[in-house]
Amino acid sequence: MTSQPAEVSSPEISTRHLEYLVAAVRHETWAEGAASLGVTPSAMSQGIAELERRLGLPLFERRGRRRVLDARAAPVVEYADRVLAATADLARWTERRRSGGVGRLRVGLIDVAAVDYFPAAIRSFRADHPELELHLRVAPTSSLLEGLNTGELDVAIMVEPVTPRTDVAYDLVMTEELAVYGPPEVGDLAPQEWGPWLTFPAGSHTRRMILRSLGDLGASTEVVAESHQPDVLRSMVELGMGWTVLPTVQAESGDRPLTRQGYGALFKRRLVAARRADALDDPDRDRLIASIRAAAD
Amino acid sequence: MTSQPAEVSSPEISTRHLEYLVAAVRHETWAEGAASLGVTPSAMSQGIAELERRLGLPLFERRGRRRVLDARAAPVVEYADRVLAATADLARWTERRRSGGVGRLRVGLIDVAAVDYFPAAIRSFRADHPELELHLRVAPTSSLLEGLNTGELDVAIMVEPVTPRTDVAYDLVMTEELAVYGPPEVGDLAPQEWGPWLTFPAGSHTRRMILRSLGDLGASTEVVAESHQPDVLRSMVELGMGWTVLPTVQAESGDRPLTRQGYGALFKRRLVAARRADALDDPDRDRLIASIRAAAD
DNA sequence: GATTTAGTTCAGCAATACTGAACAATAATG
DNA sequence: CATTATTGTTCAGTATTGCTGAACTAAATC
Numbered sequence: 001m002t003s004q005p006a007e008v009s010s011p012e013i014s015t016r017h018l019e020y021l022v023a024a025v026r027h028e029t030w031a032e033g034a035a036s037l038g039v040t041p042s043a044m045s046q047g048i049a050e051l052e053r054r055l056g057l058p059l060f061e062r063r064g065r066r067r068v069l070d071a072r073a074a075p076v077v078e079y080a081d082r083v084l085a086a087t088a089d090l091a092r093w094t095e096r097r098r099s100g101g102v103g104r105l106r107v108g109l110i111d112v113a114a115v116d117y118f119p120a121a122i123r124s125f126r127a128d129h130p131e132l133e134l135h136l137r138v139a140p141t142s143s144l145l146e147g148l149n150t151g152e153l154d155v156a157i158m159v160e161p162v163t164p165r166t167d168v169a170y171d172l173v174m175t176e177e178l179a180v181y182g183p184p185e186v187g188d189l190a191p192q193e194w195g196p197w198l199t200f201p202a203g204s205h206t207r208r209m210i211l212r213s214l215g216d217l218g219a220s221t222e223v224v225a226e227s228h229q230p231d232v233l234r235s236m237v238e239l240g241m242g243w244t245v246l247p248t249v250q251a252e253s254g255d256r257p258l259t260r261q262g263y264g265a266l267f268k269r270r271l272v273a274a275r276r277a278d279a280l281d282d283p284d285r286d287r288l289i290a291s292i293r294a295a296a297d
Numbered sequence: 298m299t300s301q302p303a304e305v306s307s308p309e310i311s312t313r314h315l316e317y318l319v320a321a322v323r324h325e326t327w328a329e330g331a332a333s334l335g336v337t338p339s340a341m342s343q344g345i346a347e348l349e350r351r352l353g354l355p356l357f358e359r360r361g362r363r364r365v366l367d368a369r370a371a372p373v374v375e376y377a378d379r380v381l382a383a384t385a386d387l388a389r390w391t392e393r394r395r396s397g398g399v400g401r402l403r404v405g406l407i408d409v410a411a412v413d414y415f416p417a418a419i420r421s422f423r424a425d426h427p428e429l430e431l432h433l434r435v436a437p438t439s440s441l442l443e444g445l446n447t448g449e450l451d452v453a454i455m456v457e458p459v460t461p462r463t464d465v466a467y468d469l470v471m472t473e474e475l476a477v478y479g480p481p482e483v484g485d486l487a488p489q490e491w492g493p494w495l496t497f498p499a500g501s502h503t504r505r506m507i508l509r510s511l512g513d514l515g516a517s518t519e520v521v522a523e524s525h526q527p528d529v530l531r532s533m534v535e536l537g538m539g540w541t542v543l544p545t546v547q548a549e550s551g552d553r554p555l556t557r558q559g560y561g562a563l564f565k566r567r568l569v570a571a572r573r574a575d576a577l578d579d580p581d582r583d584r585l586i587a588s589i590r591a592a593a594d
Numbered sequence: 595g596a597t598t599t600a601g602t603t604c605a606g607c608a609a610t611a612c613t614g615a616a617c618a619a620t621a622a623t624g
Numbered sequence: 625c626a627t628t629a630t631t632g633t634t635c636a637g638t639a640t641t642g643c644t645g646a647a648c649t650a651a652a653t654c
Contacts, residue, residue: 010381010388014311016611030632043612045633050611055391065620065631072394075577079387082575083380084307090376091307094352097369166466166574277463277574278379280372313642327601340643342602347642362600362651598653603646610641615634622629 011054015087018080020047021059025069025077085151086278093280104133105284108144108156111230113271116249117174118157121295125288132284140228141205148276155285157292159205160270170272171289174296177265178210179248181258183240188262195220198233198242202226206269210245213267234258271296308351312384315377317344318356322366322374382448383575390577401430402581405441405453408527410568413546414471415454418592422585429581437525438502445573452582454589456502457567467569468586471593474562475507476545478555480537485559492517495530495539499523503566507542510564531555568593 023033024044034044052059059076060067069077096103109118114136126134137144137153145161147153148168157173180194194214200207211221224242227233230250237244237258244251244258245266251258273289275282320330321341331341349356356373357364366374393400406415411433423431434441434450442458444450445465454470477491491511497504508518521539524530527547534541534555541548541555542563548555570586572579 010312010384012311012313013384014309015307016309029630031630039611040613041632042614042634046611049633055387056395057391062619062632065618067632075390076387079383079577082383086376086379087307087310090352090373093372094354098353166463169463280376326599328599336642337644338601339603339645343642346602359601359650362649364601596654598651600651601649603648605646606644608641608643610639612639613637615636617634618632620629620631622627624625624627 011056013051013054015084017047017051017054018084020044021051021077021080022084024048024060024067030067081150082278085149085276088151089280093282103131103284104135105282105288106135106137106152106154107288108137108139108147108153108158110141110144110158110271111138111228112176112247112250113157114138116247116253117176117271118292118295121292125291129284129287140200142203144274148274151276154275154279154282155288156274157271158274160272162205162208167277168274169277170274171293173271173273173289173293175268175270176247176249177268178206178245179251179265180243180245180261180263181234181237181251182243182261183237184259185240191217191219191263194243194261196222196224196242198225198227198236198244199223200226200233201228204228209267209269214245308353310348310351312381314344314348314351315381317341318348318374318377319381321345321357321364327364378447379575382446382573385448386577390579400428400581401432402579402585403432403434403449403451404585405434405436405444405450405455407438407441407455407568408435408525409473409544409547410454411435413544413550414473414568415589415592418589422588426581426584437497439500442571445571448573451572451576451579452585453571454568455571457569459502459505464574465571466574467571468590470568470570470586470590472565472567473544473546474565475503475542476548476562477540477542477558477560478531478534478548479540479558480534481556482537488514488516488560491540491558493519493521493539495522495524495533495541496520497523497530498525501525506564506566511542 019037020033023037024030027033027036030044031041034041037044039047048059055076057073057076059070059073061070092103107122114122122134122136126132137147139147141156141158141161144153144156144158145168148156160170160172161168182189182194191214197210197214197220199210211223214221225233225236227236230246233244233246234251236242238256246258247269248260248265252260273292275285279285316334317330320334321327324330324333327341328338331338334341336344345357352373354370354373356367356370358367359365389400404419411419419431419433423429434444436444438453438455438458441450441453441455442465445453457467457469458465479486479491488511494507494511494517496507508520511518522530522533524533527543530541530543531548533539535553543555544566545557545562549557570589572582576582
């Protein structure tokens, strides 16, 4: 065991420095970034120089008359994003403390949660909490995950990620079944005869699960059309353009339900209520999650 | 969906402010805290007042002539701890970048990992990486967890926590068996006749698992002595003071192994390599983990 | 009541962070 | 190729900030 050397001293960094850095990265030009923060390009230039000096490391390289982030400095931007997200959380928390509880909750939901499972629960929650501004965003899981990480969302009702993540914590809300639906006239076929497929875009969590399950059964995995919108996928199936896999609640609702293959559920996926792992405690978020889980039972 | 109101603006906060806050909380007096930061009490008093002003919230209350943290401000201290830990990480990362790789790795291990399983692996790793200052701390799992969270440790080889945690990420290293050991003269007994017990202190992960497993078998769960040190527990068993449950590698090593009950392994526990969930990537930490897992196979 | 201790407020000063002007380098246009 | 436009940098000036030391206030101890 060696003797313990002096601790590396931490630089003094302010959230202002980090705002300059993030603005420089997120905007096309530094001038635009400076404007977004309400300062002159001169202030931002000097501020970033001071940050580089305090870290003892250059963060940007010249590209013509522009400055672009050195790819090796990505961890510094990640640090800046995290600290600014935590600071924004803190600002909201202190605002809540000051105002004695009046606040806002920003909720993301995938479409099946917003349209099929929880519209009544959300209406009811809103009615029960008039002091709370409830903000809803309906988007695919990947977009909701990004929203959580950038601090734009407080909670997301989404598909459970395939691989465990350390940046997000979640509670199970419900399990739902997805089934195979073919064009109306084909009747029941064996899996080997299913397809081609109309499904979600590449990058979708659910699409990966669908294609894996179909592959396991020896079915085709040819995709001929993509859409984020289940209604669009349904319409294309009705028009005889191909087959799809959808949550049963989405495919069989309304006055023209799709025809399910007799195979049964292809697989089940889990919907979760996710928050950023390092988010501060938020009783309103917890109440909403409890309310949604109660509705799911 | 309501119209989106203006975002709550984040206050400008520096790591200096947060250092003042944490020093005020962690030291008996503000004067002592100020000294630990190399400033006068006046600077710290004004700095904390400015932080309260920027947050719009009092953080401390008067207790006689002292100021103590308002319990409701605990989330602000948690935020400060997180940001300062992340900033210290960043400082080490930038130091590594500047020095072209020469650095330091601070490793925690529980005693069985340091003494029984991985001494050769660690000697070998140190020999293979002379450019790296390897710091070892041997302590119980709870202490190692705290060291991770306060940024004092980069990685910890420890018992897997009973309940999943979001602040720590870990890789499985190995599974080890723990068995029941009685005083030398008692021979094989049924579980109902085991005990009383010499075991780890309250708060120990392993102790909770031991008592739960014994309870499941209908054995006594009476504890008559406690120690963090397996050698001490062994000695007390040899002296006929009671029974213990230990990792077999600890209980049966050396020239006077304890006598195992014929029951077999009471249960298995998992040792993991843990890091803080939001820690920056660290190739040296990953290499050490790979080396330890290879040694465990 | 006198003394000591902990934290606060004040005045002064050095350091910092911003603006606006002038400048340098690069890219686009004629 | 010359001129103009654009992006970012450097400089000087100024307002603001953050620190120290002194004086002060309030609480605790003797």
